[in-house]
Amino acid sequence: MSTPSVFITGAATGIGAGLVSKLANSGWQVFAGYRSSPPESASWYKHPAVRPIQCDIASTELVHKAANLIAQATGNRLDLLINNAGCFTSGGVVEAADLNAYLQAMDxxxxxxxxxxRACMPLLRHGHYPAGGKGRVINVASSSTLMTFPMAAAYTVSKQAFKTASAHLRLEMAPFExxxxxxxxxxxxxxxxDNEHKGAEQWQAIPESLRSQYRHKFIDxxxxxxxxxxxxxxxxxxFAEIVYRKIITKKRFRPLYLIGPGTAAMPLLQRLISLQGQENIWARLFRREHDIFSPSTGDQSILER
Ligand SMILES: NC(=O)c1ccc[n+]([C@@H]2O[C@H](COP(=O)([O-])OP(=O)(O)OC[C@H]3O[C@@H](n4cnc5c(N)ncnc54)[C@H](OP(=O)(O)O)[C@@H]3O)[C@@H](O)[C@H]2O)c1
Known part of the structure; x- marks a missing residue:
């Protein structure tokens, strides 16, 4: 059997870099997409199984160039695509949303x-996934879609939209294996x-006229x-080790995987505790001690989530 191929976006740092190393050391031919972070600094740089490819996912042209390079190297096939590249933009507070941050997050x-x-699907249709079927796709969303956090709506909204698009793609591509x-x-x-200046950015993103009100209510x-x-x-x-062992090597991909400390327990928590109860627990993480609201008893004649 020929060497399986994978294209990972945002591969120069973090989760992407971890996945590149794991897959390259597990016998895959890896195409490592990077934007501006120099690939020379990546842990996998000069690994014989890894080919760095410049790919700014904000540019349709660069994305197609990257897909063409992969097609030339593999004979028009791709076995796995990992959509990992992403960015965090807070967008400020919803009542004074910075729409440019929302646009950037969505883009x-x-x-x-x-x-x-779009660029890789013709190659994935010709893929031969080692555990069965044609090519496969792993889309990296975020656990923040399960419980959002204040003053970061642009990120969560964009990841939630991506998660919905991923669920659609799963349904649409299933008949094509x-x-x-x-x-x-x-x-x-x-x-x-690892951004020590997130606090400063968070407050800067809120218009000055409102900033002190939010500072009084929420922690940094x-x-x-x-x-x-x-x-x-x-x-x-x-993280890469878990993804490889529990997902990549399996015969079937499940619709959704939650990975991270405490993350896997979130659906169980959501089944056991009402939405109001969950919100009360969550609020304690963000609100200043003196300002945690108490749960309402509610009207039992309607369904309250
Ligand atoms: N870390 C977490 O706890 C966590 C939790 C939930 C979800 N995620 C998701 O996991 C993914 C990886 O993030 P990470 O935590 O590993 O952070 P990271 O190290 O900052 O990785 C993000 C990568 O995406 C790349 N990127 C950003 N904009 C790009 C663009 N226009 N084109 C191509 N690449 C671009 C970045 O490249 P540059 O350095 O060149 O900008 C960077 O290499 C993201 O989608 C993130 O939302 C992470």
């Missing part, structure tokens, strides 16, 4: 992977979660990261 987190899917799945990672220690993003996220985050290498 990279939704339209970007759609550009890549192209399996598609979505990943919801949570708390992986990467450059995206840096404080939140320190308290809850960085403490228990998975490394990209550990």
């Amino acid at each position: 990279i987190n939704l339209y970007g992977p759609l550009r890549v899917i 192209v399996q598609v799945t979505t990943l919801d990672p949570g708390s992986i220690a990467t450059p995206m979660t 993003a840096d404080e939140l990261m320190k308290r809850n996220t960085r403490v228990s985050a998975y490394t990209p290498e550990y």
Whole structure:
């Protein structure tokens, strides 16, 4: 059997870099898409099984160029596409949303992977996935779609849109033996979660006239990261190991995978606790101590979620 091929976007850093190394060391031919982060700094640089390819997913032209290079190298086939590239833009607060941040988030987190899917689907249709079927697609969304967080709506909204598009693609491609799945990672220690200046950016994104009101009600993003996220985050290498063992090597892709500390338990929590109850727990993470609201008893004659 010939060497299976994979194209990973946003591969120079974080989760993408972890996946490149894992797949290259597991016998795959890897096409590592990078935008501006220099690939020379990546852990996989000069690995004989890895070919770096410049691919800014905001550019239809560059995406098609990347797909053409892959087609030339593989004889017009691709066995796995991992849509990993993404960006975090907060968009400020909803009442004074920075629409440019929303547009940027949608362009990279939704339209970007759609550009890549459009360019790579002809190759995936000719793929031979080692565990069966034609080519396959893994779309990286986010666990923030399960429970959103204040002052970061642009990111969550764009990831939720991408998740819906991924579910559509899964349905549409199933008859053609192209399996598609979505990943919801949570708390992986990467450059995206390692921004010590997130707090400053978070407040800057809110118009000055409203800023002090929000500062009074919500804790700083840096404080939140320190308290809850960085403490228990998975490394990209550990994340890649799980993705490889539990997803990539399996005969069938399930519709959705939740991976990260505490993330897998979220659906169980959602089944056991009302939406109001979940919100009360969640609010404690973000609201200042003195300001946590208490749950209402509600009118039992209607369904309240
Ligand atoms: N880390 C987490 O806890 C977490 C949780 C949920 C979801 N995710 C998702 O996981 C994916 C990987 O993120 P990460 O955590 O590994 O962060 P990261 O290290 O910042 O990786 C994001 C990668 O995407 C690339 N990228 C951004 N815009 C691009 C564009 N226009 N074209 C091509 N590549 C572009 C970045 O390249 P440049 O450096 O050149 O910009 C970077 O290499 C993202 O989709 C993210 O939303 C991460």
